[in-house]
Amino acid sequence: MEQCSRSVVLFLLIELLLLQLLIQTSNSQTLPIVDDVLGRHGTQVYIIDVERHEHHDLLNDGDLESFHHSFLSNSTLDSNEPRLVYSYRHVLSGFAARLTLGELEVVKSKPGFLYAQCDRRYQLATTYTPKYLDLTTYNAWGSSMMGQGLIIGVLDTGIKPTHPSFKDTNMPPKPPITKWKGNCSYAGFPCNNKIIGAKAFFGGSHPSPKDTNGHGTHVASTAAGNFVKDANVLGMAKGDLASGMAPMAHLSIYKVCYPKVKCPEADLYAAIDQAIKDRVDIISMSITGDHNATFYQDSISRGSMAAIQHGIIPVVCAGNDGPITGTLSHSAPWVLTVGASTTDRRIASIVEFGDGKTFLGESAYQPTNWNSNYKWQLEYPGKYGNINASCCMPSELANWNLRGKIVICQACFGKDKEEGEAAYLAGAEGMILLNHPILGHTTFSHDHVLPASNIDSPARYEILNYYFNNQPNAFASLHFQGTKFGFIPSPTVAAFSSRGPSRMNGGIIKPDVLAPGVNILAAWPRDVGPNPNPLATLTFNFESGTSMATPHVSAPHVSGIVALVRSKHLGWTPAEIISAIVTTAVDSWTTAGDLIADDLSYKTAGIYAMGAGQVNPTWAMDPGLVFGLTLNDYIGYLCGLGYNDQEVSFTIGKQTSCYGVQYLTASQLNYPSIAVNFTRSVTSQTVSRTVKNVGDAREDYSALITEPVGVTIYLSTYKLQFTRLNQEESYNIYFALNTNYPSQGSDMIERGKIVWYSGKHVVTTPIAVRFT
Numbered sequence: 045m046e047q048c049s050r051s052v053v054l055f056l057l058i059e060l061l062l063l064q065l066l067i068q069t070s071n072s073q074t075l076p077i078v079d080d081v082l083g084r085h086g087t088q089v090y091i092i093d094v095e096r097h098e099h100h101d102l103l104n105d106g107d108l109e110s111f112h113h114s115f116l117s118n119s120t121l122d123s124n125e126p127r128l129v130y131s132y133r134h135v136l137s138g139f140a141a142r143l144t145l146g147e148l149e150v151v152k153s154k155p156g157f158l159y160a161q162c163d164r165r166y167q168l169a170t171t172y173t174p175k176y177l178d179l180t181t182y183n184a185w186g187s188s189m190m191g192q193g194l195i196i197g198v199l200d201t202g203i204k205p206t207h208p209s210f211k212d213t214n215m216p217p218k219p220p221i222t223k224w225k226g227n228c229s230y231a232g233f234p235c236n237n238k239i240i241g242a243k244a245f246f247g248g249s250h251p252s253p254k255d256t257n258g259h260g261t262h263v264a265s266t267a268a269g270n271f272v273k274d275a276n277v278l279g280m281a282k283g284d285l286a287s288g289m290a291p292m293a294h295l296s297i298y299k300v301c302y303p304k305v306k307c308p309e310a311d312l313y314a315a316i317d318q319a320i321k322d323r324v325d326i327i328s329m330s331i332t333g334d335h336n337a338t339f340y341q342d343s344i345s346r347g348s349m350a351a352i353q354h355g356i357i358p359v360v361c362a363g364n365d366g367p368i369t370g371t372l373s374h375s376a377p378w379v380l381t382v383g384a385s386t387t388d389r390r391i392a393s394i395v396e397f398g399d400g401k402t403f404l405g406e407s408a409y410q411p412t413n414w415n416s417n418y419k420w421q422l423e424y425p426g427k428y429g430n431i432n433a434s435c436c437m438p439s440e441l442a443n444w445n446l447r448g449k450i451v452i453c454q455a456c457f458g459k460d461k462e463e464g465e466a467a468y469l470a471g472a473e474g475m476i477l478l479n480h481p482i483l484g485h486t487t488f489s490h491d492h493v494l495p496a497s498n499i500d501s502p503a504r505y506e507i508l509n510y511y512f513n514n515q516p517n518a519f520a521s522l523h524f525q526g527t528k529f530g531f532i533p534s535p536t537v538a539a540f541s542s543r544g545p546s547r548m549n550g551g552i553i554k555p556d557v558l559a560p561g562v563n564i565l566a567a568w569p570r571d572v573g574p575n576p577n578p579l580a581t582l583t584f585n586f587e588s589g590t591s592m593a594t595p596h597v598s599a600p601h602v603s604g605i606v607a608l609v610r611s612k613h614l615g616w617t618p619a620e621i622i623s624a625i626v627t628t629a630v631d632s633w634t635t636a637g638d639l640i641a642d643d644l645s646y647k648t649a650g651i652y653a654m655g656a657g658q659v660n661p662t663w664a665m666d667p668g669l670v671f672g673l674t675l676n677d678y679i680g681y682l683c684g685l686g687y688n689d690q691e692v693s694f695t696i697g698k699q700t701s702c703y704g705v706q707y708l709t710a711s712q713l714n715y716p717s718i719a720v721n722f723t724r725s726v727t728s729q730t731v732s733r734t735v736k737n738v739g740d741a742r743e744d745y746s747a748l749i750t751e752p753v754g755v756t757i758y759l760s761t762y763k764l765q766f767t768r769l770n771q772e773e774s775y776n777i778y779f780a781l782n783t784n785y786p787s788q789g790s791d792m793i794e795r796g797k798i799v800w801y802s803g804k805h806v807v808t809t810p811i812a813v814r815f816t
């Protein structure tokens with residue numbers, strides 16, 4: 045128990061310290077640490093691995109439950125609460141149970157016990173634009189039938205089923221019972237041919253899958269929302285027709301995240317188990333993780349391993365812990381890990397100062413009766429150095445009269461909207477919200493309750509300087525310009541998108557790809573902005589309202605793309621689909637080849653921030669060549685990572701041994717990207733790759749290499765010639781240092797790529813060389 049609570053609190057403390065370090069406006073305030081680890085009667089939920097029952101596959105659910113109950117002999121339990129929370133079938137051999145520390149000891153002493161872990165809580169990440177990705181009926185959509193018949197399982201906060209995005213107009217009927225085993229078991233929950241399954245998992249009980257948060261509704265509509273005319277937020281971003289990425293795909297909803305408990309792993313495991321039983325095609329998880337967890341300690345990595353063995357493709361978000369390196373969670377090579385990119389759209393709200401200087405910011409609420417010519421006096425509640433006041437915290441602003449003024453607030457702790465509400469209550473006419481330095485150039489178009497402009501962090505100093513140099517004669521006006529497209533540079537890597545390298549995966553390049561994840565317009569369960577508001581016509585919203593930090597990542601977006609690729613290529617394995625998406629992604633944002641920039645600084649983004657680059661759904665449908673992986677490859681990789689037999693068994697979900705297995709380093713795994721390490725003593729390396737022809741039967745490819753700085757690359761062949769479909773060809777890639785080794789301790793990472801091109805297909809292998 046001690047271990048459990050301490051590790052969780054320690055984790056939070058370290059996060060907090062990092063956050064504190066990053067907040068240059070050094071802050072004496074502490075974030076609330078919710079220590080809800082100890083539950084009722086000193087019990088807590090543990091996830092317990094036991095040896096597989098010899099007839100595991102033959103046991104019905106009741107028998108499996110009895111088997112798991114046998115580890116929880118009642119004599120050792122001191123309350124009559126049900127101790128068994130979940131009995132798992134596919135995700136792992138074991139169960140979740142509510143136990144005291146003493147009771148856990150008894151379970152540990154039973155024969156067949158293997159491993160117990162605390163039930164940790166993961167957090168939500170958020171979402172994000174078919175047009176921006178050039179997804180019209182003429183290209184990707186045309187050839188995939190818009191994901192028709194595919195089932196996307198969404199693990200999140202549930203769904204608002206009555207939202208127009210989830211109407212089943214023109215939807216095909218739900219798949220036949222031979223394919224689809226799930227249902228909407230919650231009484232009265234209105235499922236249809238769009239939402240074909242919905243179930244909530246909450247500590248062993250199954251409450252309503254209805255979404256009260258908004259995140260799940262937003263995510264589900266981004267992945268597979270049906271067409272809705274005139275979707276907008278408070279009149280902004282009004283397009284002709286909004287839809288998800290795969291508007292003809294079905295949705296199966298698994299509610300696992302709740303306001304207080306966040307997303308408990310015991311519930312996550314249960315939901316993935318159910319999704320496998322239900323036979324979804326894709327599992328979309330916009331849930332962050334623990335970047336320090338090994339694969340077998342992480343419900344998402346482990347659950348995903350079970351999922352791929354059933355042909356299901358796991359799509360996960362990289363997390364929102366950027367821009368710090370090494371913050372990426374869910375780094376397993378069997379999941380598609382998605383980072384967040386910005387788009388070229390801004391909901392423009394311009395700040396103009398008394399001296400005529402202007403700054404571009406964003407806000408979704410842009411009232412039409414606003415007098416943009418009037419310059420209001422500026423006030424900065426943080427002027428005396430009170431941090432809480434600089435953050436416009438409600439308790440501080442209660443003492444301020446901001447009537448007739450525009451207030452300057454620092455965006456703190458992701459509570460942007462709360463700051464706007466506090467400013468509004470203090471009488472402010474408008475708000476200039478200065479972004480935190482860790483957000484770089486990333487800004488948000490929130491549905492504020494007063495006229496506002498969210499300004500990127502590089503401008504904050506200039507704005508504060510103007511204020512301090514001119515007050516009390518500092519004035520500003522706000523000019524609303526509505527929805528503007530064509531902002532450059534775009535896409536960029538969102539500052540908050542989590543970055544690798546992961547310490548857990550041997551250096552494999554993660555995130556795999558980027559997809560739009562900032563200010564995404566999608567379905568929302570209730571009206572937004574100042575209420576009642578005549579502008580709030582249809583309930584859509586940009587991004588989501590999770591409480592802490594900057595919440596938007598794009599797993600659901602890519603889930604929709606995966607659905608498109610999968611619906612075109614039903615026989616493909618999850619590894620092949622991941623390959624198609626990685627090798628067709630685009631690493632530049634101009635036709636001249638300028639590499640995608642990092643929104644933090646506008647400098648070129650590192651390869652562990654952008655992966656292969658921005659997803660390209662049209663090209664992903666027809667990748668030409670794919671890199672495949674088998675279960676044995678993953679086992680060899682896990683053994684190569686240094687996992688012992690038991691750890692490999694936990695990860696794979698069945699008894700496995702490294703004995704006789706061919707060990708693979710992360711570099712040698714047949715992944716669509718390549719990461720190699722150089723050390724002072726090892727300055728050359730050879731890795732091999734095998735590709736399968738999925739393009740034209742007869743197609744010849746030539747290699748074009750971009751070498752990493754200081755590294756020479758040779759290939760064993762520069763031509764690949766195919767004469768039939770599914771033909772496989774292997775080749776070696778030889779890496780050698782061609783310069784002096786970088787100075788000690790620099791831990792440099794250089795990027796390169798190998799491009800196979802045939803005239804019709806372009807197959808890119810991103811490369812990272814790390815000087816450790």
Ligand SMILES: *[C@@H]1O[C@H](CO)[C@@H](O)[C@H](O)[C@H]1NC(C)=O
Pocket residue numbers: 054055058059336
């Ligand atoms: C993660 O692991 C590293 C290395 O073991 C350690 O230094 C770090 O403190 C850990 N971080 C957290 C948040 O536990």
Ligand SMILES: *[C@@H]1O[C@H](CO)[C@@H](O)[C@H](O)[C@H]1NC(C)=O
Pocket residue numbers: 072073074431432439
């Ligand atoms: C700032 O706010 C936090 C949380 O409300 C509070 O604990 C802290 O004491 C405040 N700090 C100051 C300097 O007022």
Ligand SMILES: *[C@@H]1O[C@H](CO)[C@@H](O)[C@H](O)[C@H]1NC(C)=O
Pocket residue numbers: 118119121123124125
């Ligand atoms: C477990 O046993 C105790 C005492 O032996 C008894 O009071 C309790 O009702 C039992 N609980 C259940 C769920 O059977």
Ligand SMILES: *[C@@H]1O[C@H](CO)[C@@H](O)[C@H](O)[C@H]1NC(C)=O
Pocket residue numbers: 226227228229
């Ligand atoms: C839904 O499926 C579950 C099994 O997952 C089954 O027990 C239940 O009876 C089904 N409910 C309906 C309404 O078909």
Ligand SMILES: *[C@@H]1O[C@H](CO)[C@@H](O)[C@H](O)[C@H]1NC(C)=O
Pocket residue numbers: 546547549550551709710711719720721814816
């Ligand atoms: C490369 O080096 C990093 C950092 O030391 C390490 O985490 C990773 O496992 C190494 N990868 C390989 C393939 O040796």
